[in-house]
Amino acid sequence: MNALANNPTAQAVDNVLIYIFGFSLILLLGITVVTVWLVIKYHRSKHPEPTSEVSHSILLETIWTLLPTLIVLTMFWYGWTNYTGLREVPEGALEVKATARMWSWTFEYPDGQRASKLYVPVGKPIKVQLISTDVLHSFFAPAFRIKRDTVPGMETYIWFEATEPGSYDIFCAEYCGVGHADMTTSIEALNEADFAAWQQPKATGGEARGLAVMNELGCVGCHSLDGSEGIAPSLFQLAGQKRNLASGGEITINAEYLKRAIRDPNAEVVAGYDPMMPAYDENTMNDADLQAVVDYLLGKVQKPVAPKIDARALLENNGCIGCHSNDGSESIAPTFKGLGSRQVTIIRDNEEKTIKVDAAYLRQALLNPNKELVKGFPAIMPSADYLSDEEIDALVQYLLQQ
Ligand code: HEC
Ligand code: HEC
Ligand SMILES: [Cu+2]
DSSP states (O other): OOSSOOSHHHHHHHHHHHHHHHHHHHHHHHHHHHHHHHHHHTOTTTOSSOOOOOOOOHHHHHHHHHHHHHHHHHHHHHHHHHHHHHHSOOTTOEEEEEEEETTEEEEEOTTSOEESSEEEETTSOEEEEEEESSSOEEEEEGGGTEEEEEOBTOOEEEEEOOSSOEEEEEEEOSOOSTTGGGOOEEEEEEOHHHHHHHHTTTSSOOOOHHHHHHHHTTGGGTOOSSSOOSSSOOOSSOTTOEEEBTTSSEEEOOHHHHHHHHHOTTSSOBTTSOSOOOOOOTTTSOHHHHHHHHHHHTTOSOOOOOOOOOHHHHHHHTTHHHHOOSSSOOSSSOOSTTGGGOEEEEEETTEEEEEEOOHHHHHHHHHSTTTEEETTSOSOOOOOTTSOHHHHHHHHHHHHTO
């Protein structure tokens, strides 16, 4: 455990704590010492008779009223200014949406990426928007001294900034049911390069080079890529199309024609358009880029295939594993192990029925969990309807093989 962290939120809290605790300690010791000293000094054995008759002292009373008031006010002021610092998110913060549910956390990034741990870059403020889908939870990251409830139907937030790479605990700090103690995860603070690398593989695939060149050189200022014609022909699905030329005659679009159309646009002008396209010579567009553009226009570049959905990761990142196990152990929800070849007894409209697990049943179990309840289990499973169709399919296929 790091006693004193040097990240901004921890520092703000620690400073106030030390200030208040320090003053309290000084007062405690001071008052105790003086009390003991007076008890000894004025003990009755030494002074059998009352010594003097002081009724009051304006000076003393003023001091002991004003001094503590001032001390307490500085405590308030110091605490208040640091507290507002905890609520004012610095500019340029990365916003991450944290969803709490029984009994797990999911973090969603602006680019749509989801993770079960909170990956953050070092040296950048992070605003965490807190959402709960079911009951009260509380986001607690002790290393940053931040703790905030997540409330169903309400959005709360906290912010922090990691100053050193490392792994920092996150707990749920609001008792939320049987799995509460397991509702832990971590903040993984990565340096900039590692964070960029973490973001990479799951990003939506690198843009094709050809498209990038066309964006850089401004072709899309005149040409549309979606079939709509404007001042220039659309460059949508060109492969095999025929063109009427202004000079008369017809030509079938192929690689040679496209290369000429780019290097020397006036050689063949498409009928119905002004010959206003600038020529792109090798200095503006080298041969490799020309080839990339032509490949792109002819549809030879494979569209980046959607990354294969990793069902196991889905289970972990969406909190399924908080309730269900993979290994046959059963707690508050049926285990996934052996699910695909299982007979289950379900309760539907108050009637018991035993059925064989199949894809249709699993789909229903995911999207409409309370319609058919597995006998002996409570109706606590949240619907997974926030997942895409593809994700649901992937989960169903995966679960069938368990
Ligand atoms: C200033 C507007 C303009 C810009 C910029 C421009 N074009 Fe063109 N382009 C045209 C016009 C107008 C035509 C049709 C007349 C012609 O054939 O020259 C055309 C024709 C073409 C054709 C033949 C299309 C067909 O349907 O047969 C291709 C291919 C093409 N452009 C590619 C490009 C590429 C690649 C770039 C960027 C490197 C680019 N153009 C930039 C205006 C533009
Ligand atoms: C809050 C705890 C909880 C969470 C989170 C949860 N489940 Fe469940 N799940 C249950 C319970 C309890 C049952 C049994 C009662 C019922 O049928 O609803 C169940 C039933 C199921 C069933 C039917 C199992 C069987 O034996 O027939 C499937 C499949 C399932 N869950 C998949 C998932 C998936 C996938 C996720 C994540 C997207 C998930 N669950 C998240 C608690 C949970
Ligand atoms: Cu919780």
